[in-house]
Amino acid sequence: MRDVVVAGLLALRDYVATHVLTCLVPAFLLAGGIVSFVNREVILEYLGEKRSKLSSFSLASIASFFVAACSCTVIPVASGLYFGGASIGVAFIILWVAPATNILALTYTGSLLGASMALARVVAAIIMAFLVGSTMSLVFQKEHTAPAPSGESQPKGAILEKRSALLLFLVLLSLLLPNYLIRSGPYLHKVILWAVLTVLFAVYAKLTLPPKAIREWLRETLWFVRLIFPLLLLGVFVVGVIGKLLPETWIRAWLGGNSMRSSFLATLIGAISYFATLTEAPFVSTLMKLGMGKGPALALLLTGPGLSLPNWLAIARVFGGKKALVYVTTIVLLGTVVGWFFGNFIFAP
Amino acid sequence: MNIAVFGMGCPKCKATEQNVREACKALGIDAEVTHVADPREFARAGVRMTPAVVVDGTVLFSGKVPTVEELKEALQKLRS
Numbered sequence: 001m002r003d004v005v006v007a008g009l010l011a012l013r014d015y016v017a018t019h020v021l022t023c024l025v026p027a028f029l030l031a032g033g034i035v036s037f038v039n040r041e042v043i044l045e046y047l048g049e050k051r052s053k054l055s056s057f058s059l060a061s062i063a064s065f066f067v068a069a070c071s072c073t074v075i076p077v078a079s080g081l082y083f084g085g086a087s088i089g090v091a092f093i094i095l096w097v098a099p100a101t102n103i104l105a106l107t108y109t110g111s112l113l114g115a116s117m118a119l120a121r122v123v124a125a126i127i128m129a130f131l132v133g134s135t136m137s138l139v140f141q142k143e144h145t146a147p148a149p150s151g152e153s154q155p156k157g158a159i160l161e162k163r164s165a166l167l168l169f170l171v172l173l174s175l176l177l178p179n180y181l182i183r184s185g186p187y188l189h190k191v192i193l194w195a196v197l198t199v200l201f202a203v204y205a206k207l208t209l210p211p212k213a214i215r216e217w218l219r220e221t222l223w224f225v226r227l228i229f230p231l232l233l234l235g236v237f238v239v240g241v242i243g244k245l246l247p248e249t250w251i252r253a254w255l256g257g258n259s260m261r262s263s264f265l266a267t268l269i270g271a272i273s274y275f276a277t278l279t280e281a282p283f284v285s286t287l288m289k290l291g292m293g294k295g296p297a298l299a300l301l302l303t304g305p306g307l308s309l310p311n312w313l314a315i316a317r318v319f320g321g322k323k324a325l326v327y328v329t330t331i332v333l334l335g336t337v338v339g340w341f342f343g344n345f346i347f348a349p
Numbered sequence: 350m351n352i353a354v355f356g357m358g359c360p361k362c363k364a365t366e367q368n369v370r371e372a373c374k375a376l377g378i379d380a381e382v383t384h385v386a387d388p389r390e391f392a393r394a395g396v397r398m399t400p401a402v403v404v405d406g407t408v409l410f411s412g413k414v415p416t417v418e419e420l421k422e423a424l425q426k427l428r429s
Contacts, residue, residue, distance in 0.1 A: 035412075035413070036413075040397075040398055040412055041397055041398065041411070041412065044397045044398070073359070073361075073398070073399065075357065075388065076356070076357055076388050076391060076398075076399040077397070077398065077399075079388035079389070079391065079392070080388060080391045080392050080396065080397050080398075081397075082392075083388065083389050083391070083392035083393070084392040084397070085392075216413075219414075219416075220413070223361060223414070226360075227360060227361075314357075318388050318389075
């Protein structure tokens with residue numbers, strides 16, 4: 001019993017202590033900045049307009065990065081779009097992409113599992129988004145009764161001011177550079193580079209932005225910390241415990257390699273169980289150390305935060321059981337195939 | 350005055366509701382504060398981002414948790 005608790009605490013030390021300053025703090029600041037500086041209302045206005053499938057699906061995939069970074073906001077946003085007249089494909093793309101690859105999840109994935117896994121996560125999520133969007137609009141083409149949005153576009157405000165765009169870019173640098181420039185050597189080197197970059201964007205913010213905007217930015221950042229950090233600590237602890245309890249032979253037998261079966265099992269685990277935002281990355285990292293293949297790892301990363309049993313129920317309540325069923329089935333099928341494909345053809349040595 | 354807080358029960362929405370009540374109390378407004386959790390209602394009311402505060406049909410705030418000060422200022426403006 002004591003072993004197990006120690007394993008949990010060690011996991012906390014490994015995953016959180018070495019990531020708080022150089023990964024989580026800038027990631028939270030970036031997410032907070034996106035929420036407070038980016039005019040999401042304008043993005044949603046664009047999404048509600050009538051346009052071709054290709055352009056509306058691409059727009060929805062990109063917009064998801066900026067619209068919601070935590071799963072608690074994504075259902076209202078998606079349903080708001082749907083009942084406000086956007087196509088069903090667009091609504092479900094937002095529902096899928098936002099939790100599967102948001103800025104917080106991506107940076108944490110990158111720093112725990114490497115840049116190639118983070119990149120695979122984005123690419124796979126966007127490919128799946130197009131397929132999910134197409135499936136949903138194909139199956140439920142005739143059902144949509146919400147008022148169609150008017151075709152003409154009205155003048156809209158700017159999505160992002162230049163000054164705040166530059167600030168967000170500087171925050172992004174403080175997030176990426178320490179982790180990608182300094183790959184070896186003591187952790188302190190990363191911290192120093194991070195501190196220099198942080199001072200840089202703090203000074204820039206102070207000089208260019210009104211105090212009210214800065215306060216708002218910090219307030220949004222604090223919200224992310226409050227909502228996500230406790231769950232992350234708990235999740236990482238649980239991951240450490242699970243890693244200790246699960247026999248390695250099981251993992252190798254069921255999730256090892258890149259077979260269709262391991263990929264399917266990984267997808268299923270991800271689709272059913274609830275992962276708080278960010279916890280999927282340490283979970284996958286633990287399983288990979290115990291022998292999980294890269295393909296199944298990707299499948300679990302994708303479906304982990306995007307789907308869970310409580311989430312199915314919420315989607316069913318809002319959109320109806322039939323749509324939830326088609327959506328979940330499509331995601332499980334696609335996740336399996338994508339995991340298998342990436343495992344065998346992209347990650348293959 | 351009818352004040353509706355739109356949100357699906359997330360912590361941000363609860364904080365918003367609490368701030369609304371505090372602002373009303375500070376201003377001495379006797380308002381009926383309701384919580385709308387059905388996303389289908391969101392679209393009908395023109396709410397795109399939650400949490401949102403809607404006063405007598407007008408969207409005052411959406412997509413953030415307004416502070417008590419901001420709420421007081423906005424409510425005061427509506428009253429005058």
